Amino acid sequence: MVDVYFIEAAASDEAGSLSHKVEALYDILAIEAQIKQDSFVALKVHFGEKGNTGYIRPEWLSGLAARLTQKTRRAFITDTNTLYVGSRSNASEHLKLAWEHGYSQEALGIPVWIADGMIGRDDDEIKVDLPRIRSAKIASTFLSTDVLLCFSHFTGHVLSGVGAALKNLGMGCASRAGKLEQHSDVHPWVKSKKCTLCSTCFEYCPTGAIVEQDSAAFIQDETCIGCGECLVVCPTGAIGLSWDDDKGRVQEKIAEYAYSVHNLFEGRAGYFNFLVRMTRDCDCMSKDAPSFMEDIGILASRDPVALDKASVDLVNTRAGKDIMQELQPIDWTIQLRHAQEIGLGSMEYGLKDLSPDGRH
Ligand code: SF4
Ligand code: SF4
Known part of the structure; x- marks a missing residue:
């Protein structure tokens, strides 16, 4: 049984309160012991597409970023370029958009970095021999990173039904070639x-x-x-580009890419899901979409499979139905079941509620 930690939170809370909650979750994951003075620590986020407003706010990570600067001189915030053409498809425009969304060294005290280079070409190939992929093309930055802290905004997703830690890890840490491999067979x-x-x-x-x-x-x-x-x-x-319309196959490839990245870190990775401002589509959408339900909080775990399963369970329990399946008519369990089968993590978890009144 894997531990998943939870704290109630809402996007409308004071930014300082959310930042403290992120720090509390980081503390309970006890990852800090792995960080040395010269450790490269990546805070993997999604800066949000131009026009999107659902992305994780930099202020919510400011306390943790400040903590990390005391521990190592090499912490940084990062994401990879997109496969599709847009304002995040090259490092130059991507960094500009990150800055417009508040992600900057001035704001957080740590640099912002695009993990797969100017046009998504910088990657390393890792041999994995899994059912769907023989090797994974991962943004090269992650192979030089010692500790990974992965922050995901929980949303619906047009391909995977649910977009959370597995999606952020598998698709979000792949280079352009890796993303193309997950999205298309041709x-x-x-x-x-x-x-x-x-x-x-x-x-x-x-x-x-x-x-x-x-x-x-x-x-x-x-x-x-x-x-x-x-x-x-x-x-x-x-x-x-011919998008793969077999969404089960895409989910399985995402899970296998997520496995490839997670295994680089062996006990040196922590995952955080933000169940606030939850939208039907992911933060790659260049629009301000309405939330499909009230904010719930932030969850964290060292196991991305348990984390995503606990996140969906909380959302569906709160909705009183499988709202994720209703929002995107896709079997979202495929990514989780496949991830469990290949040994990435466990769908069995115990939820530990750190909220003041501890209702969950
Ligand atoms: S044709 Fe193929 S190898 Fe050449 S740039 Fe396009 S995807 Fe890459
Ligand atoms: S496909 Fe045609 S228009 Fe596009 S870059 Fe190649 S040559 Fe230029």
């Missing part, structure tokens, strides 16, 4: 009518897989390694 392709033959993708493609054919760029499947770089460098949006 290589990108060129929409010839939109191609102006500007040749940008020819220059970026690391394998020379793109050639000219019938007055447009053409991707040769046999040489394409699925890195996804052409997707983000094309100025006309001419490169298409």
